[in-house]
Amino acid sequence: MEQKEIHILNTARKMLKERDANVQFILEAYESSLDGPSRRLIHLWAGRSYYSRGDYYLARREMIHVGAPWLGHFFPSGERVIENDFFRFHIMPMVKSKKAQRFIIAYTKNYNRMKALVGTLKLIKKIDVYVFSDSRDMLGNDLCYTDAETLSIYTNYEIKGAHEIIHSMLAVRYGDQKLNDFVNEGVATWYDTGNMSWFIFAHNKCGCSITAQEIEKKIVGAKKDREYYYIAGLTIGYLLCLGCTIDELIHIPDVELRSCLLLRMGRTLFKDIESYYSRKGF
Numbered sequence: 001m002e003q004k005e006i007h008i009l010n011t012a013r014k015m016l017k018e019r020d021a022n023v024q025f026i027l028e029a030y031e032s033s034l035d036g037p038s039r040r041l042i043h044l045w046a047g048r049s050y051y052s053r054g055d056y057y058l059a060r061r062e063m064i065h066v067g068a069p070w071l072g073h074f075f076p077s078g079e080r081v082i083e084n085d086f087f088r089f090h091i092m093p094m095v096k097s098k099k100a101q102r103f104i105i106a107y108t109k110n111y112n113r114m115k116a117l118v119g120t121l122k123l124i125k126k127i128d129v130y131v132f133s134d135s136r137d138m139l140g141n142d143l144c145y146t147d148a149e150t151l152s153i154y155t156n157y158e159i160k161g162a163h164e165i166i167h168s169m170l171a172v173r174y175g176d177q178k179l180n181d182f183v184n185e186g187v188a189t190w191y192d193t194g195n196m197s198w199f200i201f202a203h204n205k206c207g208c209s210i211t212a213q214e215i216e217k218k219i220v221g222a223k224k225d226r227e228y229y230y231i232a233g234l235t236i237g238y239l240l241c242l243g244c245t246i247d248e249l250i251h252i253p254d255v256e257l258r259s260c261l262l263l264r265m266g267r268t269l270f271k272d273i274e275s276y277y278s279r280k281g282f
């Protein structure tokens with residue numbers, strides 16, 4: 001791809017990400033100067049832009065230009081759509097209705113529970129939740145995950161926890177601001193599972209043996225394995241219990257978070273956490 005084409009694409013992408021951008025105008029301005037594959041990218045981003053405002057009709061109109069599998073990612077065939085006040089559930093054909101029903105009840109309950117913790121939010125559109133019987137979505141992505149930009153969750157029906165709901169709520173609350181990943185995962189993991197049995201479980205998995213260097217590696221963008229979530233949940237849960245707010249935590253850059261957690265608390269961090277939780281009766 002030529003330098004000029006890359007520049008055009010980058011500019012268009014940036015503009016289309018803005019929620020109040022005039023999508024039709026941007027499309028017309030950039031489409032003609034691009035060839036086939038790049039032109040499809042513009043339509044994909046335009047579709048996502050409409051979708052993120054809840055304009056599903058126009059989103060579909062753009063996605064048709066993109067074709068499979070992206071069209072199916074947003075508008076799967078054979079899905080059942082069930083809506084309530086906050087969610088639009090897209091139930092895939094393989095998910096039996098009893099299982100779907102249980103999933104919807106659990107998700108709605110979790111949303112209400114999380115509202116008390118994260119605060120009431122002004123949703124731009126309902127949260128779209130794609131519910132699969134498989135462990136992958138139609139693009140082959142591992143489930144579950146949240147697409148913050150389009151405010152959608154892709155999940156298996158057996159995963160009924162609040163983790164992805166919290167990611168969606170944080171995405172609404174903080175909009176386009178870049179969130180610290182360690183904090184984002186920590187808040188989601190802690191609020192979803194932060195109870196006595198989870199604490200003991202996570203602590204046994206990593207808390208006893210973890211060194212400051214290992215925590216540091218996790219914080220500065222190591223592979224997001226299971227341990228990453230345990231450490232994020234324990235650490236951020238601890239800071240929340242100490243009275244830090246999500247607002248304060250979420251904007252700490254990685255570097256500062258690292259120095260705050262490691263330089264100030266150093267190797268004793270997990271000892272502090274452990275004694276804190278044991279004082280609390282964990």
Ligand SMILES: [Zn+2]
Nearest residue numbers: 163167185188
């Ligand atoms: Zn997560």
